[in-house]
Amino acid sequence: MYKFRSMVVHADSTIHENHIRAFVNGDLPPVTTRAGFKLANDARVTRIGRILRATSLDELPQLVNVLRGNMSLVGPRPLPLYEVSHHSPRAQVRLEAVPGLTGLWQVKGRANASYAEMISLDLRYVESQSFFLDLKILMLTVLAVLKGRGAA
Numbered sequence: 001m002y003k004f005r006s007m008v009v010h011a012d013s014t015i016h017e018n019h020i021r022a023f024v025n026g027d028l029p030p031v032t033t034r035a036g037f038k039l040a041n042d043a044r045v046t047r048i049g050r051i052l053r054a055t056s057l058d059e060l061p062q063l064v065n066v067l068r069g070n071m072s073l074v075g076p077r078p079l080p081l082y083e084v085s086h087h088s089p090r091a092q093v094r095l096e097a098v099p100g101l102t103g104l105w106q107v108k109g110r111a112n113a114s115y116a117e118m119i120s121l122d123l124r125y126v127e128s129q130s131f132f133l134d135l136k137i138l139m140l141t142v143l144a145v146l147k148g149r150g151a152a
């Protein structure tokens with residue numbers, strides 16, 4: 001999956017892996033999280049990276065993945081393997097859909113959704129995929145990005 005680099009080179013993923021484990025288990029103290037699955041004040045993110053993430057511009061290179069057929073415009077977001085390993089069997093059903101640049105979770109909860117909400121929205125999308133739902137999600141994505149709502 002292509003993205004603009006928003007973190008320092010050789011960033012240690014252990015911090016995020018531990019955070020994800022706590023997020024999935026519902027064990028996050030409120031002060032450690034800015035937006036659910038993202039770390040608050042993550043020292044690994046560069047100054048430019050913060051801007052790219054806040055505006056969702058770090059996702060733009062993923063259009064190459066869409067053109068290559070590795071991703072769709074709409075679908076559950078692809079996750080690192082260490083995140084998937086913490087999913088329940090029910091949550092892994094989300095992997096049956098082609099990953100997308102945006103999805104129901106991004107427009108309904110975005111980065112402010114809990115783990116349970118994220119999985120529920122992704123599963124709802126997987127179970128009810130349609131051309132018209134994809135169009136609706138694409139339109140809502142534009143609004144969410146323009147408003148900066150829930151940007152992580």
